[in-house]
Amino acid sequence: MPIPLLDLRALHDEIRSDLDGCWHEVTSRELYVGGPEVDRFEAAWAAYCSRRFGVGTANGTDALELVLRGLGIGPGDEVVVPANTFVATCEAVTSAGAVPVFADVDPVSLLLTGETLQPVITARTAAVIVVHLFGHVVDMADVGRVAGAAGLAVVEDAAQAHGARWAGRAVGSFGVASAFSFYPGKNLGALGDAGAVVTDDAALAARIRSIANHGRTPASHTEHAVDGRNSRLDSLQAAVLSAKLARLDRWNEARRQVAAWYRCHLPSGVELVEPLEASTPVHHLAVVRVPFRDEVRAALTEAGIGTGIHYPTPCHRQPAFARHARGALPAAETAAGEILSLPMFPHLTEAGVSAVARCLEGVAGLSGDGPR
Numbered sequence: 001m002p003i004p005l006l007d008l009r010a011l012h013d014e015i016r017s018d019l020d021g022c023w024h025e026v027t028s029r030e031l032y033v034g035g036p037e038v039d040r041f042e043a044a045w046a047a048y049c050s051r052r053f054g055v056g057t058a059n060g061t062d063a064l065e066l067v068l069r070g071l072g073i074g075p076g077d078e079v080v081v082p083a084n085t086f087v088a089t090c091e092a093v094t095s096a097g098a099v100p101v102f103a104d105v106d107p108v109s110l111l112l113t114g115e116t117l118q119p120v121i122t123a124r125t126a127a128v129i130v131v132h133l134f135g136h137v138v139d140m141a142d143v144g145r146v147a148g149a150a151g152l153a154v155v156e157d158a159a160q161a162h163g164a165r166w167a168g169r170a171v172g173s174f175g176v177a178s179a180f181s182f183y184p185g186k187n188l189g190a191l192g193d194a195g196a197v198v199t200d201d202a203a204l205a206a207r208i209r210s211i212a213n214h215g216r217t218p219a220s221h222t223e224h225a226v227d228g229r230n231s232r233l234d235s236l237q238a239a240v241l242s243a244k245l246a247r248l249d250r251w252n253e254a255r256r257q258v259a260a261w262y263r264c265h266l267p268s269g270v271e272l273v274e275p276l277e278a279s280t281p282v283h284h285l286a287v288v289r290v291p292f293r294d295e296v297r298a299a300l301t302e303a304g305i306g307t308g309i310h311y312p313t314p315c316h317r318q319p320a321f322a323r324h325a326r327g328a329l330p331a332a333e334t335a336a337g338e339i340l341s342l343p344m345f346p347h348l349t350e351a352g353v354s355a356v357a358r359c360l361e362g363v364a365g366l367s368g369d370g371p372r
């Protein structure tokens with residue numbers, strides 16, 4: 001039996017009648033962008049993240065860019081991002097007109113820390129985008145201390161961490177504003193592109209909502225107060241997200257169980273990249289570090305086991321962003337050559353995990369004597 005990296009069909013089978021209901025409800029109301037489904041999801045999502053305001057967007061990249069624009073960050077400003085993130089984090093910075101500055105990460109957690117943030121701060125740095133990579137949570141006290149001392153706005157990229165917590169407090173509730181993606185493969189995913197911003201700042205939420213809706217204000221549909229754009233959440237996606245939100249905690253719990261099975265079954269020499277102690281992770285990805293990564297990956301592919309690499313090239317080495325690189329970032333660069341994402345999804349069984357582990361056990365070289 002092949003084991004995919006991510007199985008969305010099992011998840012959608014579980015809620016198929018709810019999904020049919022969403023379709024029915026939205027098509028009978030004839031309101032496809034905005035409307036009560038969007039209002040309801042925005043409020044529910046903000047509450048889930050312990051925040052006052054939620055603003056739906058077209059995707060997670062836009063959500064990040066809109067936060068920066070809403071904060072007035074743009075040309076002349078620098079924004080720090082970790083080097084080992086999805087390129088969307090960098091794109092959001094350049095789309096806002098600012099300059100991305102890459103920080104290295106902790107060599108073990110692969111997350112941004114105060115120590116890796118500090119050396120890249122300059123007089124132009126306006127903000128830092130903290131990325132809760134793999135569904136693991138950044139030490140917000142540590143990064144917050146360094147950012148606070150430098151007067152930086154902290155923005156969370158929580159696209160991989162829906163429902164995660166740091167010291168009991170919800171991810172998304174730490175930054176001045178936080179961005180989520182609901183791309184189908186995320187822990188909370190729509191049936192297409194979708195995203196959201198959450199914040200406690202009423203004025204910031206209103207600015208973001210206005211920019212994302214052609215610069216309109218609640219006062220007028222035909223007056224365009226600012227030079228905005230279109231990045232809104234669809235009613236159908238909002239309805240689907242509300243239906244799935246009711247299951248998110250259970251699905252995240254199932255992911256933690258899958259991670260526990262990996263810890264128990266993985267052969268020695270293959271270790272999961274582990275979340276930090278004080279966090280409640282949501283295991284968006286199950287990432288291991290292995291020598292001879294490409295050979296290991298090929299063996300798993302051969303056995304019908306889906307894998308991924310998140311991400312094979314750090315952002316500062318990508319052609320699109322290399323001009324912003326300011327030197328080597330050894331932890332991010334070393335990790336990029338060793339990381340491998342194993343199957344991870346709520347409906348993965350212990351038998352599936354043990355099959356992945358057995359396959360890894362059969363790959364020679366993991367014990368240190370080179371690939372077969």
Ligand SMILES: *Cc1c(COP(=O)(O)O)cnc(C)c1O
Nearest residue numbers: 059060061086088089159181183
């Ligand atoms: C998915 C993702 C994004 C972008 O979200 P989209 O909805 O695909 O635009 C941003 N940052 C990270 C870390 C992501 O994983």
